[in-house]
Amino acid sequence: MNDETRCVISPPVETDGFDSLGVPIYRASTIPFPDAESYDTRHLRGDEGYSYGLSGTPTTRALERKITALEQGVRTFLVPSGQAAISIAILSFIAAGDRILIADTVYPPLRDFAVRDLAKFGVDVVFYDPTAPEEVERLITDRTRIVWAESPGSTTMEMQDIARISEIAHRHGALVGCDNTWATPLNFKPLAHGADIVVEALTKYFSGHSDVLMGSITLRDAGAARTVKDTLSRLGVGVSPDDCSLVLRGMETMAVRLRHAAQVARDLVDWIAGQPTVAEILYPPLPASPGHALWRRDFRGGSGVFSIVFKPEAVPHVHAALDTLKVFAIGASWGGTRSLVAPMRVRQFRTARPWTGDDLVLRISVGMEAASDLMEDLSRFFDCLNGRSAPGPEAQSGA
Numbered sequence: 001m002n003d004e005t006r007c008v009i010s011p012p013v014e015t016d017g018f019d020s021l022g023v024p025i026y027r028a029s030t031i032p033f034p035d036a037e038s039y040d041t042r043h044l045r046g047d048e049g050y051s052y053g054l055s056g057t058p059t060t061r062a063l064e065r066k067i068t069a070l071e072q073g074v075r076t077f078l079v080p081s082g083q084a085a086i087s088i089a090i091l092s093f094i095a096a097g098d099r100i101l102i103a104d105t106v107y108p109p110l111r112d113f114a115v116r117d118l119a120k121f122g123v124d125v126v127f128y129d130p131t132a133p134e135e136v137e138r139l140i141t142d143r144t145r146i147v148w149a150e151s152p153g154s155t156t157m158e159m160q161d162i163a164r165i166s167e168i169a170h171r172h173g174a175l176v177g178c179d180n181t182w183a184t185p186l187n188f189k190p191l192a193h194g195a196d197i198v199v200e201a202l203t204k205y206f207s208g209h210s211d212v213l214m215g216s217i218t219l220r221d222a223g224a225a226r227t228v229k230d231t232l233s234r235l236g237v238g239v240s241p242d243d244c245s246l247v248l249r250g251m252e253t254m255a256v257r258l259r260h261a262a263q264v265a266r267d268l269v270d271w272i273a274g275q276p277t278v279a280e281i282l283y284p285p286l287p288a289s290p291g292h293a294l295w296r297r298d299f300r301g302g303s304g305v306f307s308i309v310f311k312p313e314a315v316p317h318v319h320a321a322l323d324t325l326k327v328f329a330i331g332a333s334w335g336g337t338r339s340l341v342a343p344m345r346v347r348q349f350r351t352a353r354p355w356t357g358d359d360l361v362l363r364i365s366v367g368m369e370a371a372s373d374l375m376e377d378l379s380r381f382f383d384c385l386n387g388r389s390a391p392g393p394e395a396q397s398g399a
């Protein structure tokens with residue numbers, strides 16, 4: 001063998017006696033076959049067989065199966081982001097002339113995808129009030145292929161009755177898809193409550209460290225799984241095994257991270273509720289929350305994400321107060337180790353259930369820091385906000 005060839009072909013090494021607790025990273029585009037016959041009959045390797053890197057390596061399979069087990073589904077597919085999980089799950093099943101019913105409070109980029117792309121391809125896009133299953137009954141037709149849900153809803157946290165919605169959808173031959181990113185399958189399993197498709201933004205709690213993007217699509221039924229698999233290979237969508245390795249590592253601590261975040265969130269929420277500039281806290285685990293009964297009935301726990309609605313006089317000062325924060329970072333996404341705040345504008349994203357609170361809602365994601373440091377940081381925020389929002393001397397003398 002020449003040196004050039006030695007550089008290319010790696011010698012076999014012993015793996016006897018070696019093992020590791022972490023899942024190894026297997027990278028591949030090409031998957032070599034032992035003989036020509038095996039290559040020729042590679043399509044017989046089955047739905048989870050290996051034939052080309054796009055559809056996964058053993059690293060990918062390990063992550064897929066872990067998620068499938070948690071969701072109590074039959075098969076999971078990994079895609080490059082949570083948004084890709086939503087759009088590809090829908091694209092796999094929808095056709096021109098079909099209707100899709102979408103909860104008004106879904107992740108906003110799904111609204112955009114629906115009204116721009118799905119509508120362009122001849123899909124009838126209809127938004128429904130997430131808190132009113134009777135609205136689904138009124139809007140569903142025999143051409144309705146998908147009813148999309150997200151519980152609790154993005155930013156404003158409306159809870160949905162997935163079992164009731166699924167019963168209505170199935171009676172009309174429609175599939176139910178549910179974005180379960182807030183709860184994770186540790187706290188809610190949509191497939192066990194009737195949904196057919198569940199998606200997770202693995203970017204959030206699963207990976208948990210704000211350094212990777214990924215999404216998962218899990219199906220309840222083998223036929224539906226086949227449909228998604230075929231769509232993915234035609235679209236040419238897959239994920240990197242290196243990224244899967246990051247999600248696999250993050251997932252090992254997800255349960256303790258989620259428990260910590262939920263506990264600290266609960267403590268913060270009780271304290272924030274006493275602030276004079278706060279109108280409402282949106283967080284289903286709060287007994288006063290409108291979705292609390294559903295949350296209690298269906299969910300096993302809370303998470304670290306909640307939102308604050310401010311009194312009108314405080315709203316103009318929220319940005320200035322946010323700039324006093326030192327521990328919380330300002331940014332999109334959530335579910336990482338670092339606590340985040342994001343001032344969200346919600347009114348433009350509500351058409352079926354108009355948002356009557358102030359347009360600006362502050363979303364908070366609690367990370368892994370000590371509760372007392374977060375409390376101290378928020379004290380700075382509220383000192384600034386409460387001070388600026390207090391009535392000036394003129395208002396006082398006029399009162």
Ligand SMILES: *Cc1c(COP(=O)(O)O)cnc(C)c1O
Binds near residue numbers: 179182201213
């Ligand atoms: C963040 C998020 C997504 C999108 O996930 P990306 O990986 O950022 O694309 C989808 N749904 C919900 C509820 C989310 O919070």
